[in-house]
Amino acid sequence: MTGWTFNAKIARMRAFAEDRAGAILPLFAVVLVFVIVAAGAGIDFARAVNQRQSLARGLDAAMLAVARELSIRNMSEGEIRTFLDENYTAYFGANGEGSSVAGATVTIEEPQINTQTRQIAVAASASVPTFFIGLGGLGPEKLDVSVNAQAVYPKSVEAALVLDVTGSMGGSKIQALRQAAATFVNTLVPPDSVDVNEKVRIAVVPYASGVNIGSTRATKATGGWNASRSSFTYCVTERGGAQAYTDDSYTTAVVGPGTVRSGYKRGYYRSGSTVRSSSGFVCPNSELVPLTLDPGSATKSGTPLYTIANLNASGNTAGQTGVAWGWYTLSSRWAGLWPSESRPASESDERVLKYMLLMTDGEFNTYFQPARVDGVNYDWLAHTGGSESTDRAIRLCEEAKDSGIKIITVGFQIGGNSNAKKVMEECASTPSDYYLADDDAELIERFSAIANQIKTTYLAR
Numbered sequence: 001m002t003g004w005t006f007n008a009k010i011a012r013m014r015a016f017a018e019d020r021a022g023a024i025l026p027l028f029a030v031v032l033v034f035v036i037v038a039a040g041a042g043i044d045f046a047r048a049v050n051q052r053q054s055l056a057r058g059l060d061a062a063m064l065a066v067a068r069e070l071s072i073r074n075m076s077e078g079e080i081r082t083f084l085d086e087n088y089t090a091y092f093g094a095n096g097e098g099s100s101v102a103g104a105t106v107t108i109e110e111p112q113i114n115t116q117t118r119q120i121a122v123a124a125s126a127s128v129p130t131f132f133i134g135l136g137g138l139g140p141e142k143l144d145v146s147v148n149a150q151a152v153y154p155k156s157v158e159a160a161l162v163l164d165v166t167g168s169m170g171g172s173k174i175q176a177l178r179q180a181a182a183t184f185v186n187t188l189v190p191p192d193s194v195d196v197n198e199k200v201r202i203a204v205v206p207y208a209s210g211v212n213i214g215s216t217r218a219t220k221a222t223g224g225w226n227a228s229r230s231s232f233t234y235c236v237t238e239r240g241g242a243q244a245y246t247d248d249s250y251t252t253a254v255v256g257p258g259t260v261r262s263g264y265k266r267g268y269y270r271s272g273s274t275v276r277s278s279s280g281f282v283c284p285n286s287e288l289v290p291l292t293l294d295p296g297s298a299t300k301s302g303t304p305l306y307t308i309a310n311l312n313a314s315g316n317t318a319g320q321t322g323v324a325w326g327w328y329t330l331s332s333r334w335a336g337l338w339p340s341e342s343r344p345a346s347e348s349d350e351r352v353l354k355y356m357l358l359m360t361d362g363e364f365n366t367y368f369q370p371a372r373v374d375g376v377n378y379d380w381l382a383h384t385g386g387s388e389s390t391d392r393a394i395r396l397c398e399e400a401k402d403s404g405i406k407i408i409t410v411g412f413q414i415g416g417n418s419n420a421k422k423v424m425e426e427c428a429s430t431p432s433d434y435y436l437a438d439d440d441a442e443l444i445e446r447f448s449a450i451a452n453q454i455k456t457t458y459l460a461r
Helices: 002-018 021-072 077-086 088-092 172-188 191-196 215-221 304-309 319-330 332-337 388-402 418-427 440-460
Strands: 105-108 112-114 119-129 142-152 156-164 200-207 261-263 266-271 274-278 289-292 352-360 366-373 376-384 405-412 434-437
Touching: 021 077, 021 119, 021 142, 156 172, 156 319, 172 200, 172 304, 172 440, 200 304, 200 319, 215 332, 266 366, 274 366, 274 376, 289 304, 289 319, 319 332, 319 352, 319 388, 352 418, 352 440, 366 388, 388 405, 388 418, 405 418, 405 440, 434 440
Parallel strands: 156 200, 156 352, 266 376, 352 405, 405 434
Antiparallel strands: 105 119, 112 119, 119 142, 200 289, 261 266, 266 274, 366 376
């Protein structure tokens, strides 16, 4: 009995030692860890991807905000860094650490600013803790992600609005022009950014049978010619001689005054072999506004919006005088005629884009030169007829474009007028810079589109 019991115990011990049924449990535990890690890895990587996307959105928003600020004002490196710091929460702060993923930490690198290429580069990185792939030392305890973004400093803009305010612009047309030009100004310098505008300067050049630049400036530009004869002291026109189609300073070659005066708001002009008198040969009432950062308002005298609001239609069309004076407001060679804050940038300054928007509603039909008629010598007399005014305008446009000015033209209700179309087409810098407006609403639309085109260009470049 005792022997049997002993042998039975030994048999049970041997059977237990040889039993392999329980060996699967440790293996199952190891496999389970791998399954959990594999399944959870998707969650860990998804958290990292979400964090990276959040950083990218934040950086993109920051760069767009900086670009908007730089579109209206100049900012130093320190100001750019301060701007980003002040707006950090808005761009990156989904929680206190600027992370969209719990437990992640975000690092925003110092912005890299290159003043030569006008570029700002900002980088951000984040460390996202892992919940699964780090189990048992099978993967890293955190995943690192990074993004970067760039913005380009926009260039500054100098834009001259050269506007036809001749007699044919009366009625609803002059009203449409006022609205269109005001829209142009307010698009380039939005009312809510006026106080910080440091990038966009606008000049307004109304023209008819010459340009009104005010008596003091006219005396300088004409070398006193305007006051030495019976003329309109505030009126200037064009130049003859070797400097006729250049932007050489008025100190090199003076500009002609208005035509000889024949009475109150009347001037002499030559038609064929006869000299006649007409109210159509005087300069506009609205005075030229040189380049300015301040668009002003309809009630602030001497500003673009004031001049635009008070445009009136009168006179013949000496379009070449408008082109010439639009050029002079943008030419650094004429800096001495303008206030210090209105002096144009050098043509070699690659940070500045120069534009002229030239608009007319008809044929250029008046030009100026000396004449002798019926034994009387006229030192500077208005002439009409032929294509002389058109030809001179086109020549001036070509020279202005060669100096670096982009000219955009708008023909307003010019219909089948071949000369008007010719000057608008040939003055435009490219075919796509020539616009037609067949009614008042289209004129407003064209000016708005041109302003947005300019804004897009200087933000991109």
